[in-house]
Amino acid sequence: MPGFQASARDRAATNYTMPALSPTMTEGSIASWRVKEGDSFSAGDVILEIETDKATMDVEAQDDGKLVKIVKGDGSKAIQVGERIGILADPEDDISTLELPAEDSKPAKEEKSAKKEEKSAAKAENKRESAPKPEKSSESKEASKSSESQKQGGATRKQTYPLYPSVEHLLHFNGLSAEDANQIPASGPQGRLLKGDVLAYLGQVQKSYPASISARLDKLSHLDLSNIQLAKKAEAKPENKQAEQKTEPELPRETEIAIPISLSSVIATQKRVQDTLGIFLPLSTFIARASELANDNLPSSKTHKATADDLFNAVLGLDKIATSSRGNYFPNITGLSSPSSITAAPRSAKKSDIIDLLAPKPKAPKRAAAPFMPGISPSENIFSVVARNGEERRATEYLEKMKLVLEDQPGRLVL
Known part of the structure; x- marks a missing residue:
């Protein structure tokens, strides 16, 4: 029984035609071949350079192969798309035994003319098909x-x-x-x-x-109103005359709060400062400083409303709403007893005389008592403030602080 025999397949070269590098390209020129006859190339290698009326572009190989023959050499001009420019073969083919193919590709112009003829023929057939058919009878x-x-x-x-x-x-x-x-x-x-x-x-x-x-x-498009029923008019409610009467808002009631305060400690402190430092501090300065201290951290009034910042902090839990605030009170002072001698500011110096300069200096005379401020007694005085409705406790604490500082802590008012 005869055995199977294996023989090499019939290998043949293929034509390589001018490629169309753009949809509008009809012809091109070969600038140069990058591969020589008989050389092999791989997919992606540049085979040749083609010039068009717009640019010069490289043509890459799509598959591995070998250049058998160059039909259109370097510098060939006006080569139609589809016209043979070379012959290619597989990389392992033997060029000497290959059969060269005939030029079977037509230039692009001939293809275009053939396509135009086909289109015109198709249009003619469509016209024949769309031609009006014989009319039917009128009946x-x-x-x-x-x-x-x-x-x-x-x-x-x-x-x-x-x-x-x-x-x-x-x-x-x-x-x-x-x-x-x-x-x-x-x-x-x-x-x-x-x-x-x-x-x-x-x-x-x-x-x-x-x-x-x-x-x-x-x-x-038409609105159907057949099912719409008119609503019954609501019965008028009896007018409440009492509600209509506008009540005038009550004006805030004011209360005068007063306590007795002695200024003897203040006067004694005033004298010590004057004797020690030679500085005279009037009673108005002591009273003003005492008022500044007393206005700090007074309890909030009943009519006090929390500020926006207080409410925001309370919502976030950052701080509680303050229960105290700074007041703006200043007392009215009324004296109860006749004024006594207190140390006053020294009088203005006497004009210098030539005799006084030559004569020996006399001993320093004792400081005379200055006249007291009208309406203020060194012993008992009535300090009073006017408090609005709901601020009585606030005003009372202010006066108590004034009494504490002026009677027991007058030294705090010097610094």
């Missing part, structure tokens, strides 16, 4: 029109209005003329032809579809 036409109009639910009439663009495009696309449009039942407003009418006439939708849509739109 059959009228019968079909009446049956179609009954099915579509519209009436045929001459279209006096310009056709909608969609309708005109659909008629033209299906080879229908303006006369044919007049024979199509129209369901649009005032007998206008709609796209749905044409589709129903062509059988692409149901015949009753345009009429049903038109009836539905007709129904929805």
Whole structure:
């Protein structure tokens, strides 16, 4: 029994034609070949350089191969797309045993002319197919029109209005003329032809579809008020005369709060400062400083409202709403006893005389008592403030602080 024999397959070279490097390219020129005859190349290697009227581009190999022969050498001009420019083979082929193919590719111009001829022939066939068919008899036409109009639910009439663009495009696309449009039942407003009418006439939708849509739109375009009932008028409520009477807001009631305060400690401190430092501090300075200290951290009044910052901090839990604040009180002072001698500010120096300068200095005289401030007694005085409604406790604490500082801690008022 004879065995199987293996033989090498018949290897043949292939033509390499001028490639189209762009959709509009019709011809090109070979600038240079990058591969010589007999050389092998790999996929992605640049085979040659092609010049067009726009640019010079490299042509890469799509597969591995070998250049068998260069048909169009370097500098070849006006080579049509599809014209043979070289012959290629597989990398392992033996060039000496290969059979060179004949030039079977046609230039691009010949292909274009062939395509144009094919297109013209196709157009001629389409025209023949779209040619009007022989007309039916008038009786059959009228019968079909009446049956179609009954099915579509519209009436045929001459279209006096310009056709909608969609309708005109659909008629033209299906080879229908303006006369044919007049024979199509129209369901649009005032007998206008709609796209749905044409589709129903062509059988692409149901015949009753345009009429049903038109009836539905007709129904929805009118507002149905038959089920609306008028609401009953609400009975007028008896007027409350007492509520209408506007009550005038009560003016805040004011209360005068007063306590007795002695200034003897202040006067003694005033004298010590004057004797020690030679500085005279009037009683008004002591009283003003005492008022500044007493106004600190007074309890909030009953009418006090928390500020926006206080409320925000309370919401976040950062701090509680303050229960104290700074006051702005200043006392009215009334003396109860006659003023006594207190140390006053030294009088202005006497004008210098030549005799006083030459004579020996006399001993320093004792400081005379200065006249006291009118209305203020060194012993008992009435300090009073006017407090609004709800601030009585606040004003009382202010006066108590004044009493504490002026009677027991007058030294705090010096610094």
